[in-house]
Amino acid sequence: MDLPHVAALECTLCGATYDPAQVVYTCEEHDGVRGILEVTYDYDEVLERFDAELDGDIRSQWKYRAFLPVTPDAEVVTLAEGGTPLLDAPRLGAELGVDAWIKDDARNPSGVLKDRASSVSVTKAREAGREVVTCASTGNAAASLASYAARAGLACRLFVPGDAPEGKLAQPLVYGADVLAVEGTYDEAYDLSMEVTDRFGWYNRNAAVNPFQVEGKRTVGHELAEQCRVQGVGGDGSASGTGGDVPDWVAVAMGDGCTVAGAWKGFHEFAELDFVDDVPRFLGVQAEGASAIHDAFHGHQNADAVAEAVAEEAAATVADSIAVGRPRNTVKACRALEESGGTSVVVSDEEILAAESLLGRTEGVYAEPAGAAPVAGVQAAREAGIVDRGDSVVVIVTGHGLKDTESALAAGGEVDPIAADIGEVIDRYGGGHGTDRDP
Ligand SMILES: *Cc1c(COP(=O)(O)O)cnc(C)c1O
Ligand SMILES: [Zn+2]
Numbered sequence: 001m002d003l004p005h006v007a008a009l010e011c012t013l014c015g016a017t018y019d020p021a022q023v024v025y026t027c028e029e030h031d032g033v034r035g036i037l038e039v040t041y042d043y044d045e046v047l048e049r050f051d052a053e054l055d056g057d058i059r060s061q062w063k064y065r066a067f068l069p070v071t072p073d074a075e076v077v078t079l080a081e082g083g084t085p086l087l088d089a090p091r092l093g094a095e096l097g098v099d100a101w102i103k104d105d106a107r108n109p110s111g112v113l114k115d116r117a118s119s120v121s122v123t124k125a126r127e128a129g130r131e132v133v134t135c136a137s138t139g140n141a142a143a144s145l146a147s148y149a150a151r152a153g154l155a156c157r158l159f160v161p162g163d164a165p166e167g168k169l170a171q172p173l174v175y176g177a178d179v180l181a182v183e184g185t186y187d188e189a190y191d192l193s194m195e196v197t198d199r200f201g202w203y204n205r206n207a208a209v210n211p212f213q214v215e216g217k218r219t220v221g222h223e224l225a226e227q228c229r230v231q232g233v234g235g236d237g238s239a240s241g242t243g244g245d246v247p248d249w250v251a252v253a254m255g256d257g258c259t260v261a262g263a264w265k266g267f268h269e270f271a272e273l274d275f276v277d278d279v280p281r282f283l284g285v286q287a288e289g290a291s292a293i294h295d296a297f298h299g300h301q302n303a304d305a306v307a308e309a310v311a312e313e314a315a316a317t318v319a320d321s322i323a324v325g326r327p328r329n330t331v332k333a334c335r336a337l338e339e340s341g342g343t344s345v346v347v348s349d350e351e352i353l354a355a356e357s358l359l360g361r362t363e364g365v366y367a368e369p370a371g372a373a374p375v376a377g378v379q380a381a382r383e384a385g386i387v388d389r390g391d392s393v394v395v396i397v398t399g400h401g402l403k404d405t406e407s408a409l410a411a412g413g414e415v416d417p418i419a420a421d422i423g424e425v426i427d428r429y430g431g432g433h434g435t436d437r438d439p
Contacts, residue, residue, distance in 0.1 A: 005045035006069050009037040009211050012331045025209045036331060037211035039069055054275055056230030058083040061116050061219035069215050070123050077122040077152040079109035082219050086227040091362035096378050099392040101233055103224055106371055111400035113259060114144040117216035122148040124212055125203035131155060135205040136193035138186045138320050139168030140399055145205050146172035159189040165320060165404045187326050214262040221266020225276045234392035246276055248391040251283040251374035253398055254293050255322035257333025260284050264336035281342035285377030287317035292327050294344040297334045318349040318407055321370035321399055343386060347376040353411040366401030
């Protein structure tokens, strides 16, 4: 496997480097999965292969193929993921007191941002000649991986916590995966999947330990940088591409922390390459019942200490996609918040459900709870004086509302049963205005 543009896999704890051509998950110098690896690039090589114009025309994330860790002649496994719209959100903005924008990543093929990573992962699994892919997941990564495995003709065996929402289990079943519901939490399902990976040699997509996972998620940062520039977010509104158009904030939910780390890495890369002339601050949002990254960031605790401290505490939040008690990417996530000059906040389940409904009724965007959590986060950050009135804020909606109908009903209220009788409608809305009809 020849990756001329990838410099190395570098341990985030000790700096040891590994050959990117090997299937290595974590640094051998540390116990378990603590030594998360970072992919580093040779940007001269990358730029040699990247000639795409930053014109806002993004049909899929593979516009940025030169930045992705696949061989130059790899046959990509794709369902046209990425290329999601950046929507202006004036009604939401008016409610939040900010200049709001929505990066709608719920529009990805399986309904989540994770499709960006799955596409890269399954491409790499096939490159490596693996026939079985696996992961542990709170639901979305499982469905996402299963869809790309089906696309590639690979077998897929998934470990999910027994209490994952039904809709999220139905989806991978339809994609033909084996879905193993583990009696226990996500964290327990995760440990089992790691054991299985060691024993059977299946290709593990697990976001935190697979160094290539974050790399796919970078493209949301690349796209945002390109779209913010072309659409004039945070700048003077001109589409002249003269730069300076970078939002004040990007808000994103954090579970394991790979999404925030990937989005930051992508945006930051484009700033380093002078494609845009600044970077936004990142606002990481967690749920009260699953706040380990937030706690680590604000306590300035050592990531290992946090991992120990919360290991016994099961995560509990309505936002199941970020119900992670022991995040595996705390180091990368905290680094993203720190380097961007950003911070994190926590929000309650009540606030998350209210945000789901706010997002739906103000802008017509249907998010699952984790996808709406950043909206609640912006609200909390406004109240705390972190985000100022009028700041430009991009909210990344990471997952689709159709995935979790139960939460949506809790957020949206009740249906109203009525008799099939005009009188009932008149009772509710008054007498009406005559007999005009559409022709
Ligand atoms: C996985 C997921 C997240 C969190 O991503 P991490 O990389 O685990 O931090 C947020 N929202 C949705 C919808 C997800 O599926
Ligand atoms: Zn190390």
